[in-house]
Amino acid sequence: MEKSAMSKRIDINDLNIFYGAFHAVKDVSMAIEPKTVTAFIGPSGCGKSTFLRTLNRMHEVIPGARVEGEVSIDGRNLYGRGVDPVDVRREVGMVFQRPNPFPTMSIKENVLAGVRLNSKRLSTSAADELAERSLRGANLWNEVKDRLDKPGSSLSGGQQQRLCIARAIAVRPQVLLMDEPCSALDPISTLAIEDLINELKSDYTVVIVTHNMQQAARVSDRTGFFNLEATGQPGQLVEFDDTQRIFNNPAQQATEDYISGRFG
Amino acid sequence: MSETLTRTPRRSGPARRVGDVIFSGTSRASALLILVILAGVAIFLTVEALPVFASESEEITGGQGFVSYVWPLVAGTVVASIIAMVVATPIAVGIALFVSHYASRRVGQTIGFVIDLLAAVPSVVFGMWGMQVFAPKLVPVFGWLEENLGFLPFFADGSATGRTLLTAALVLAVMILPIITSVSREVFVQTPRLHEEAALALGATKWEMIRTAVIPFGTPGVIGGTMLGLGRALGETMAVAIILSPGPFTWNLIGTGNKTIPAEIALNFPEAAGLRLSELIAAGLVLFALTLAVNLIARWIVDRRSEFSGAN
Numbered sequence: 123m124e125k126s127a128m129s130k131r132i133d134i135n136d137l138n139i140f141y142g143a144f145h146a147v148k149d150v151s152m153a154i155e156p157k158t159v160t161a162f163i164g165p166s167g168c169g170k171s172t173f174l175r176t177l178n179r180m181h182e183v184i185p186g187a188r189v190e191g192e193v194s195i196d197g198r199n200l201y202g203r204g205v206d207p208v209d210v211r212r213e214v215g216m217v218f219q220r221p222n223p224f225p226t227m228s229i230k231e232n233v234l235a236g237v238r239l240n241s242k243r244l245s246t247s248a249a250d251e252l253a254e255r256s257l258r259g260a261n262l263w264n265e266v267k268d269r270l271d272k273p274g275s276s277l278s279g280g281q282q283q284r285l286c287i288a289r290a291i292a293v294r295p296q297v298l299l300m301d302e303p304c305s306a307l308d309p310i311s312t313l314a315i316e317d318l319i320n321e322l323k324s325d326y327t328v329v330i331v332t333h334n335m336q337q338a339a340r341v342s343d344r345t346g347f348f349n350l351e352a353t354g355q356p357g358q359l360v361e362f363d364d365t366q367r368i369f370n371n372p373a374q375q376a377t378e379d380y381i382s383g384r385f386g
Numbered sequence: 387m388s389e390t391l392t393r394t395p396r397r398s399g400p401a402r403r404v405g406d407v408i409f410s411g412t413s414r415a416s417a418l419l420i421l422v423i424l425a426g427v428a429i430f431l432t433v434e435a436l437p438v439f440a441s442e443s444e445e446i447t448g449g450q451g452f453v454s455y456v457w458p459l460v461a462g463t464v465v466a467s468i469i470a471m472v473v474a475t476p477i478a479v480g481i482a483l484f485v486s487h488y489a490s491r492r493v494g495q496t497i498g499f500v501i502d503l504l505a506a507v508p509s510v511v512f513g514m515w516g517m518q519v520f521a522p523k524l525v526p527v528f529g530w531l532e533e534n535l536g537f538l539p540f541f542a543d544g545s546a547t548g549r550t551l552l553t554a555a556l557v558l559a560v561m562i563l564p565i566i567t568s569v570s571r572e573v574f575v576q577t578p579r580l581h582e583e584a585a586l587a588l589g590a591t592k593w594e595m596i597r598t599a600v601i602p603f604g605t606p607g608v609i610g611g612t613m614l615g616l617g618r619a620l621g622e623t624m625a626v627a628i629i630l631s632p633g634p635f636t637w638n639l640i641g642t643g644n645k646t647i648p649a650e651i652a653l654n655f656p657e658a659a660g661l662r663l664s665e666l667i668a669a670g671l672v673l674f675a676l677t678l679a680v681n682l683i684a685r686w687i688v689d690r691r692s693e694f695s696g697a698n
Contacts, residue, residue: 180587212589222580226602235598236588286584293588 130196130296130327131156132177137191138356139172141184146172148356150191152346159319159328161338161365164348165380169357170331171301173348177329178214178299179207195296212236215295219302221282223274223289230270232285233257236293252292260288261318280311287318291326298322300330304337316341335381339369347377427674435668437661445661456647456669458635460676463646465639466551466626467619470558475612478563482570487596498571505564513628516557521548521629524556528640539637549631552639554646557625562615569611573604606688613684620677623648647673 132154139147147169154160162170175181176189179200193200200210223232233253237244244252253270257263262284266277274285283303290298300319304312319341322328332338338345346362361368361377372378379385443451481501485494528544535541581599590598626649633643651666658666 178587180583183583183586208589208591211587216587218580218583218587220580222578222584224581224584224598224602226605235585239585239588239590239594239598289584289588 132297132327132329133192133194133197134177135192135194137173137176137189137193139169139176139181139189140187142186145356147176147348148358150359152359152362154327154329154344156327157323157325158343159323159330159341160344160346161342162329162331162346162348163333163335163338163380164357164360165350165385166333167353167357168348168350170346170348172357174299174301174329174331175216177297178211178216180211180216182207212293213295214297214299215290215293217283217286217290217298217300217303220306221279221286223277223282223285225273225275227274228271229266229274229277229285232274233288233292235289256288256292257285259291259322260284261314261321262288278311280307280314283307283311283315284318287315287322291322295326297327297329300328302331302333305333312337335369339365345369347372347374347380349376349380431667431671431674435664435671437664438668441661447662447665452665452668455665456672459645459647459650459669460672461635462551462644463620463648463673463676465644466555466558466646467616469552469555469639470562470619471612471616473556473559474563474566474615475608477559478566478611478615479570479608481563481567482574483596483600485567485571486574487592487600498568501564501567504560505568509561509622509624510628512557512561513625516553516625516629517549520557521550521553524548524550524553528552531640540639542638543641545640545642547631547642549629550640550642551630551644554626554629555639557629558619558622561622561625562618565618566608566611566615569614570604570608573607574600577603609684609688613681616680617677620673620680621648623652627652 345365345368525548531541532544585595585598632645636643
């Protein structure tokens with residue numbers, strides 16, 4: 123039951139993303155190490171969220187979206203023949219921009235939603251234990267332990283987002299993707315999530331998209347800077363390096379311009 | 387914008403504009419009107435029905451008082467409507483889910499259009515079709531039911547004409563299908579994309595996504611649509627009056643017998659006078675109360691879960 127190494131290495135090779143005829147992201151190659159936090163920064167529309175979604179095939183929700191290239195998790199190509207996106211998403215969890223707990227479920231049922239999907243029968247005690255462990259993992263247990271049967275939507279925005287993280291980690295994914303997880307939150311809730319990301323990386327490989335460059339600098343080990351040459355052109359990965367280097371001594375002029383606030 | 391602001395009157399209290407006053411006045415009047423109409427109906431029914439409650443039980447049709455006159459009618463109405471609802475709701479939810487989540491845009495629109503057409507068929511037409519076409523076709527089915535499930539009181543003795551309560555109920559099911567479908571479809575398409583994506587990102591298949599995100603979100607709406615359909619089935623007059631060959635109440639759904647309140651009123655009203663007229667109006671009052679109760683219960687069911695509703 124317990125996976126010994128839950129975090130996995132992700133290799134991306136020459137990935138191109140299209141929406142119908144529109145070329146959204148061009149020629150991305152990178153390697154994401156296990157148990158690290160990787161941040162993607164860049165101006166709006168540069169394709170960083172789109173790219174993040176290809177790491178668990180969530181981009182396929184949009185009709186006409188397709189990719190060329192390869193994304194492998196520990197050597198297994200997510201886009202190989204016969205790979206079911208449903209299986210991919212069970213291994214690569216995702217947290218969205220706006221907190222989205224299921225409104226018709228209680229806090230506890232929200233946490234267990236993914237596990238119940240995977241159609242494992244849970245005994246009451248196992249369910250209680252899993253809910254507690256996941257909520258502790260998301261630093262939310264102490265705030266909600268007395269009202270586990272209340273609706274998830276009764277929580278504050280920041281608590282809801284941590285509930286969504288608890289829900290994502292309850293299915294024990296190998297990788298956790300976060301798409302601007304703090305953009306709808308106040309600074310204090312943001313801080314709580316950032317602390318949590320720091321703790322999560324001891325167990326998971328975390329990939330986060332953020333608009334907030336300070337946030338990228340605070341939470342990530344590695345940072346990728348995405349940009350587009352002009353509107354209508356595909357986005358591309360301009361630079362990918364240690365976060366320290368990206369923010370102190372970037373190799374590319376465009377990166378330096380962006381992080382010093384000259385555009386974007 | 388700032389120009390308009392500086393032009394508001396400098397009187398104390400909130401500024402009133404003519405358009406606002408007119409609009410709030412008319413909408414308030416409309417709201418009042420509905421209460422007045424409802425009260426008017428209730429008062430009419432009660433006043434006209436009063437002689438029934440003041441008279442001796444021998445004077446009532448059947449000779450055993452109003453309650454024994456009306457309960458078979460109530461039972462027939464309720465049984466037919468519930469069968470119609472139970473048959474129509476799953477089909478309607480299925481169609482609605484197909485249109486909202488499986489069909490391509492064009493196919494979905496076509497099906498939606500056909501469903502709306504079904505709603506436009508007059509109930510007389512359903513009645514004639516039910517009697518002339520559907521009822522004879524059901525006779526062998528009733529025979530089969532009698533043979534194989536005859537030990538149940540519902541399927542004791544099959545009718546030779548097929549003009550039974552079950553036939554009427556099935557036609558009612560077809561008639562209430564459009565309203566339940568369109569209300570359900572309306573709520574299903576409103577499921578927030580965020581919730582659908584949340585389910586998919588947890589590794590839900592399409593059906594699991596619908597089960598976790600779409601159906602719970604739409605349940606209050608589906609209940610609402612079902613109750614609208616039930617209301618229509620309870621009150622449906624013409625189709626039932628044509629299809630059903632009336633008789634005393636029986637649990638045997640496939641045999642001769644049973645009546646419903648609206649059909650009873652329609653069939654007897656033209657010749658009724660005096661106390662008989664009051665009887666029929668009293669039966670109408672009972673139907674009115676029944677429909678009101680159904681709606682209140684539906685509202686209660688929806689409200690009970692409002693804490694967990696989709697509003698967030």
